[in-house]
Amino acid sequence: MRIPPRLDPACRVAPPTKRHLVLLNPFYPKDPHASFGKHVLTPSLALTSIAGATPSNWTVTYHDENLLQGAPPIDPFPELVGITVHLTFAKRAYALSRWYRERGARVVLGGLHVTSCPDEAAAHADAIVVGEGVQVWPDVIADFELGSLRARYRGDFSNPYREDPPPDRSILPRRSFLTTTSLIATRGCHNRCGFCYLATEGMHMPYRKLDPEQVVEQWLRDDQPYGVFTDNNLGSDPVYLRQLCRAIRPLERIWSAAISLDTTDDEGLVREMALSGCTGVFVGFESLDDRNIAASGKRSPLAEDYARRVHVLQDHGIQVNASFVLGFDHDRPDVFDRTIEWIERTRLECATFHILTPYPGTPLFRQLEAEGRILHEDWDLYDTAHVVFRPKHMTPEELAEGYARCYERLFSHASIWKRRPADVRAVPAYLAMSYLYKRANPLWHVLIRHRLVSAAWQPIVEMTRRRHVAYRRRLAKRAPAEAQRVHPGVGPAADPWSVLM
Numbered sequence: 001m002r003i004p005p006r007l008d009p010a011c012r013v014a015p016p017t018k019r020h021l022v023l024l025n026p027f028y029p030k031d032p033h034a035s036f037g038k039h040v041l042t043p044s045l046a047l048t049s050i051a052g053a054t055p056s057n058w059t060v061t062y063h064d065e066n067l068l069q070g071a072p073p074i075d076p077f078p079e080l081v082g083i084t085v086h087l088t089f090a091k092r093a094y095a096l097s098r099w100y101r102e103r104g105a106r107v108v109l110g111g112l113h114v115t116s117c118p119d120e121a122a123a124h125a126d127a128i129v130v131g132e133g134v135q136v137w138p139d140v141i142a143d144f145e146l147g148s149l150r151a152r153y154r155g156d157f158s159n160p161y162r163e164d165p166p167p168d169r170s171i172l173p174r175r176s177f178l179t180t181t182s183l184i185a186t187r188g189c190h191n192r193c194g195f196c197y198l199a200t201e202g203m204h205m206p207y208r209k210l211d212p213e214q215v216v217e218q219w220l221r222d223d224q225p226y227g228v229f230t231d232n233n234l235g236s237d238p239v240y241l242r243q244l245c246r247a248i249r250p251l252e253r254i255w256s257a258a259i260s261l262d263t264t265d266d267e268g269l270v271r272e273m274a275l276s277g278c279t280g281v282f283v284g285f286e287s288l289d290d291r292n293i294a295a296s297g298k299r300s301p302l303a304e305d306y307a308r309r310v311h312v313l314q315d316h317g318i319q320v321n322a323s324f325v326l327g328f329d330h331d332r333p334d335v336f337d338r339t340i341e342w343i344e345r346t347r348l349e350c351a352t353f354h355i356l357t358p359y360p361g362t363p364l365f366r367q368l369e370a371e372g373r374i375l376h377e378d379w380d381l382y383d384t385a386h387v388v389f390r391p392k393h394m395t396p397e398e399l400a401e402g403y404a405r406c407y408e409r410l411f412s413h414a415s416i417w418k419r420r421p422a423d424v425r426a427v428p429a430y431l432a433m434s435y436l437y438k439r440a441n442p443l444w445h446v447l448i449r450h451r452l453v454s455a456a457w458q459p460i461v462e463m464t465r466r467r468h469v470a471y472r473r474r475l476a477k478r479a480p481a482e483a484q485r486v487h488p489g490v491g492p493a494a495d496p497w498s499v500l501m
């Protein structure tokens with residue numbers, strides 16, 4: 001999980017096959033402090049969206065190096081290769097590009113890092129796509145077929161999202177993921193946090209959404225019981241979220257999503273989420289210090305109200321995976337213990353930690369650069385698991401050690417036990433899942449390599465779905481006010497798998 005597949009310099013290939021495209025997701029080393037399982041929950045939509053915009057007279061091969069299936073595909077050898085590039089695997093993407101180009105393929109690079117550092121990426125490709133790739137991909141293909149591929153294409157996020165072709169999930173290896181139904185209902189976010197990639201200079205991603213019926217159609221076509229919304233913030237527009245919940249409720253499936261905490265302003269909306277099958281949410285709490293939140297430009301409820309809001313979600317059978325960023329300017333060495341103690345007190349079944357990372361092009365990067373606090377620009381280490389800047393009130397080493405300690409404590413026997421669900425009936429399942437997800441990294445390697453990820457999860461997914469369908473029937477009979485009075489653990493909030501988002 002730490003070493004990429006070898007790119008054989010002596011590898012010989014057949015001549016490129018006409019109209020054959022390989023879409024590649026490059027390898028990145030996994031953080032040994034976190035669960036390896038989180039990398040195979042659901043695929044990103046970057047490549048399936050490009051596949052959906054590819055003309056039907058082309059054949060497409062999908063290859064994700066993180067699924068541990070060995071060297072990149074060469075049989076048939078492609079005419080064209082599309083590689084998605086993120087900051088942390090930019091170097092690997094460039095190595096793959098060179099390897100394919102040396103053998104006669106043409107390579108197009110796209111993705112977030114290409115948008116924020118286009119000149120760097122352009123030096124490693126035949127063409128780059130800056131901004132929204134789906135819009136311009138048909139032009140890329142048409143120009144390639146005419147032998148006039150341009151060096152740079154620019155998609156500007158201006159067209160209605162609902163007019164994009166749907167992602168083509170048929171190219172995905174279904175056995176390699178917990179679910180292949182990753183969905184994006186909305187693009188963009190109404191917030192503009194200084195550390196978020198959405199604040200990257202030149203990004204200008206307006207808030208756009210699919211019709212709820214389009215989301216339903218995509219989900220039905222992929223036919224999986226569990227959907228994961230990978231939207232930046234599915235709760236950004238509460239009116240839309242309510243419409244979406246009503247559209248997906250009849251499916252009797254389960255789902256999870258990232259939302260901002262202000263979604264809990266409206267408990268009626270939380271109820272709608274539960275009734276439509278929401279079993280878990282990923283929430284960026286970022287910090288328990290309001291000064292850090294204010295400095296990052298995020299609009300968020302006060303930290304003293306976090307626990308109450310967590311309980312609003314838990315009371316509706318929705319588990320919370322809380323995400324924290326460590327290393328803000330108001331963080332001192334006690335931030336690690338304070339954060340983990342709060343997580344245990346609030347009985348959060350799952351949490352995620354990130355070291356504050358200034359992505360290039362963001363306001364945070366500019367601020368730290370102006371203050372002379374950027375330690376280096378080795379993008380491989382900009383993965384939120386390494387310290388790449390000088391923190392204000394601790395040393396880089398203290399921040400790195402504190403981050404590792406947070407995960408060690410979260411995954412410890414004592415902490416897993418402390419955070420067990422209030423409903424004793426759910427404790428055995430919670431323990432089983434906690435140990436599989438959080439303390440079984442060597443096993444993940446085997447499951448991924450032998451394409452057993454889906455097989456390992458499916459019985460639990462179906463059990464959870466059935467249990468949740470029964471729960472939501474009971475919830476539907478309760479008056480909304482009554483639903484708000486129940487206590488954590490009463491609903492299937494204790495279903496531990498739903499936190500694995």
Ligand code: SF4
Pocket residue numbers: 189190191192193196197198232233260284298
């Ligand atoms: S709320 Fe989340 S998605 Fe929105 S700008 Fe902030 S960090 Fe980015």
